Amino acid sequence: MSTTSTVGTFTIRPLDPLQDAELLHGWVTHPKAAFWMMQDARLQDVEREYMGIAASEHHHAYLGFHDEEPAFLMEKYDPRYIELVGLYEPEPGDVGMHFLVAPTDRPVHGFTRAVITAVMEELFADPRTRRVVVEPDVTNKAVHALNEAVGFVPVREIDKPEKRALLSFCTRERFFNRHSLAARGVAV
Numbered sequence: 001m002s003t004t005s006t007v008g009t010f011t012i013r014p015l016d017p018l019q020d021a022e023l024l025h026g027w028v029t030h031p032k033a034a035f036w037m038m039q040d041a042r043l044q045d046v047e048r049e050y051m052g053i054a055a056s057e058h059h060h061a062y063l064g065f066h067d068e069e070p071a072f073l074m075e076k077y078d079p080r081y082i083e084l085v086g087l088y089e090p091e092p093g094d095v096g097m098h099f100l101v102a103p104t105d106r107p108v109h110g111f112t113r114a115v116i117t118a119v120m121e122e123l124f125a126d127p128r129t130r131r132v133v134v135e136p137d138v139t140n141k142a143v144h145a146l147n148e149a150v151g152f153v154p155v156r157e158i159d160k161p162e163k164r165a166l167l168s169f170c171t172r173e174r175f176f177n178r179h180s181l182a183a184r185g186v187a188v
Helices: 022-026 031-036 043-055 112-125 141-150 170-183
Strands: 002-005 008-014 058-064 071-079 092-102 131-134 153-159 163-170
Touching: 008 112, 022 043, 022 071, 031 170, 043 058, 058 112, 071 163, 092 112, 092 153, 112 131, 112 170, 141 153, 141 163, 141 170, 163 170
Parallel strands: 092 131
Antiparallel strands: 002 008, 008 058, 058 071, 071 092, 131 163, 153 163
């Protein structure tokens, strides 16, 4: 899928765990990726993690490109089977999501919001997806603001084995309503 925004064109392809591991290693161990919880990962750890995801029928990883350059990582998962099992009552059409923007020395204003918008468009391109579920760390205020900007509504804090998380949902209707208003220049 290809999405064009005010900051350029985004494309997404399935992640190749071996081919992309070195690139990902640099991203997930960067200080700005602290919430990804892989700061001390070795290259082999990254390969192993993404080989496991590639082998799962309930978890998928994708590499995102900005104007044909690698720029972000996207994961989607089925919360009925991983990440949120027993922590909330999933509904038909729920899809879990994680995303990570690559570190850069030249930040572009609005880039991360454009990335999360492209990720959400990709997820909602599947007509079976009715609601996107996220569970970021409760202290990750920057991602909470981004999530709210694209339509996520916080529901409650939950305790996961690795963190205290803010369970949030974004319905298809809420996302497209927010996205439509933003595209028309209406503050959301």
